[in-house]
Amino acid sequence: MGPRTVRLAATAAILGLGVIGAQSATGATQDEPTSTPVPISTPDGQVSSYVINTKTANPGQVRKAEQAVTATGGVVVQSWPQIGVVVAHSTMADFRTAVAAKANNAIESVGPTRSVAVSEGTPDGVQAPWGPGKGQLRPATKKRDISEGTAATTTDPREGDQWDMQMINVPQAHTITTGSPDVTVGVLDSGIDPDHPDLVNQIDRAKSVGCTDAGRPVTGQDAWAPTTSDHGTHVAGTIGAERNGVGIVGIAPGAKMASVKVVNDDGFIYPEYAVCGFMEAGLKGMDVTNNSYYVDPFEFWCGDQPEQAPALEAVRRAVEWSTAQGTVHAAAAGNSAYDLSDKTTNASSPNDAEVPTDRVINSSCKDIPTELDGVVTVSSIDRAGKLSSFSNRGLGSIDVAAPGSSILSTIVRDNGYGTKSGTSMASPHVAGVLALMKSAHPTWSPDRMISELRAQATDTPCSTTTRGAECVGTPQENSYYGDGIVDAYAAVR
Template sequence: MKTATFRRATAAAACAVAFAASTVLSGSAMATTAATPSTPVVFPAVEGQLMSYVVNAKVANANKTKEVVKAVEAAGGVAVQQWPEIGVVIVQSESANFRSDILKYGYSTVESVGATRTIPVAEGTPAGIPVPWQKAMAPRSKQLAKSDLLYGDATFDGVAADPRETEQWDMVQIKADQAHQLTDGSRNVLVGVLDSGIDPNHPDLKANIDVAASVNCTNAGRPDTSPTGWNPTTSSHGTHVAGIIGAARNGVGIVGVAPNVRMASVKVVNDAGSIYPEYAICGFMWAGMKGMDVTNNSYYIDPLEFWCNDQPDQAAVRVAVERAVNWSTKQGVVHAAAAGNSSYDLSNKTTDNASPNDSTPIARGINNQCKDIPTELDGVVTVSSTDQAGKLSSFSNRGLNSIAVAAPGSRILSTLPNNSYGLLSGTSMASPHVAGVLALMKSQHPGWAPKKLISELQKQAQNHICMPSATPVGAACVGTLDNNSYYGEGISDALAAVL
């Protein structure tokens, strides 16, 4: 069973849920001094086993991408998905020499190549793509990711007959209850929920799901627009996240931060709980192509918690993901992401014991040039988690100039599949609060671009002193009232966002 994809807490809170985090500041604030090289991670390639790769063109345009595809075929691979807008091709191959051969055949057009998994492709090759291999793929057993368990003594609750806003302390902490006196958000705003799918029939969500903008990206990274492809299968995570962002004000259950905005289900989590690079790239590209305004990303990209630029495979994956994030940002999409549940200091990286999480993890040395993606990419809002007392949640990652803002993430009541409600904890729950605040802000200021939205989000955040964590997290809070390692520039403020 996986133990890392959904951002996890420490052993004491092992059931916390959250997907990776990202940052507004951390990308540019990373240390630039010479770093100790990271420990290599082996991405094996065995002849006859179907593996997945990203291939990055030197120049991002349609013609160069076509040339890359020709080189892919010459090297014994097939192009599963082409993204000419960013010069990235998702490739599958059974050749053990594919990485070396693509650099040989594509010497004039290929910038880099990187494996995306340490195990064979379980879902096989999408239908309709001619391949030189025709082997039936063994079906992958479905299982709940560990992160989908409930936190502590939380339990699934039955369908509520009456509104439960009085139980939503989180909305009070970010002043969403006061913001709702002014606006519930605009139907013109679309939030992409990059997650495990949203229950299409939940009474608190159904009216706000934009079916036409929803997609499944777990078909080897190729967009699947089938009517039910984006529905949840083994995980309740995405449904819970969606409720925090946009549960409707309809006299039933709870109310989201932005209860009148639309949401798109962008499924990037497979049935085993993995979010591979090709899935996330598809999700970011889809968000930009569909004109989304905000995305929420409560995950880190598997199979590594930290991707290091001094390792060829890892560096190539980072380039491909960065291109997708940057392209979608240029299309007007602003991204919020969870900081992670490892009680880790993102500004002082030394070790990683959880990677690779799709095979056998190793204890490896890392440095500050290794990034949690999409967590630490420029232009992504990294969100840490608070509890009801306003303290940093014991499981939350932290880091001076790595955290943008904080939001509630401990024992959050939200929607669950099968018309139910329940409590989950994690920075996965904190990030959608901020995505909701960004959606409210975009509703009030439709002309604001991502950079402006982020600067105002941080400027308006409620400054917060360095309160001790609920339980020791391994490092004291450092910084100032305006910017510290626990809260970034403060707790997100929904009321200020709509004034």
């Protein structure tokens, strides 16, 4: 079965605070309730961040949008003319309405990217009339790593402890290929430890980039190395830890990885960071990306809400464009034990606000990037092969399952090793398998790779779990495993 089709707000026409043609744009069905509005305050004097989507990816329309930003007293932080997206900062409370009015009908939608001020400030080199200040940051709920772990340092080889690799037939796959150095996996995360003995030779430094400077790409190790989190380092070990007689072995140790830092020091992944990450993956020819996160501050971005739809659309465009360049994407399904195929309520968003909103949601509300077209959605299973208690699920929403409970991998502390649990740990197993698949079949397109990955996954009947709704579907496709448990050997043989 081919990848599912998810309708998003691709054709939304949203200006100011009004929605034009909402029924065709939201993706919600007629019998669903409208999602709860979540007003975002952007008071005068606060440096706020926005994405602007032009009606077409046309250089002329992008220039009109940039000129409109300047005319309203804002600043252009970053433009992506390939997809018709502009990232801008402003201290005007009514920036959205003002910039749309000045753009000569070039703008499709404008929306904020966070519910708080820009904590990192406007990047160096961007001449902002308010100076390089940090804005007026309201207290935010600091977002922790998607998955927590227990550290355990060792210098002894630990390959025998990697039950997850045995489960998905990685040793058998390695008899055919360990990955090609011509294949690069972009790890969109909190950075990869550049000094870890299992990773030091695995990083493509020329392709690595930091995206947390307000969404502007920055090169150099200081921009992409980890600072406050070892989440990306753990993910990277699963994908490509070197076979060197030290520690563990990754799924594709013969391939390369690029550190694409999209997580800021407070643990947030804002839309402009994700857009930058996907665009850089496409521009730099990365073959695969791993995305063990959801885009903040909304766990679900609602296409029927004019303050949320523009950021959803900007990320969608970036994913679509990078896919067209040949990049295939794997993403974590999420750790809320939620049924993605039956959305009703959500109480975690916006997670950078003092108090999140308890809200009604519907099918227009998407966990991004995992629910976007062209992205492999990965649920988590435990050592017994059952759905992990924390894992999201959903018939027609999950593509494949992979090990995600108590996964041993690399960590930053003492250049050691530790276990973490989460769909964050399941997704890199799929990214690693996709890297092996691309190595074995270098001419395959992203669509072909996803189709083959799903077809070759091990059909798995419904199991029981200690939390969440009953599994529904058949052994060939169900709400827990999607099309089955990923199989590295089948993907390359």
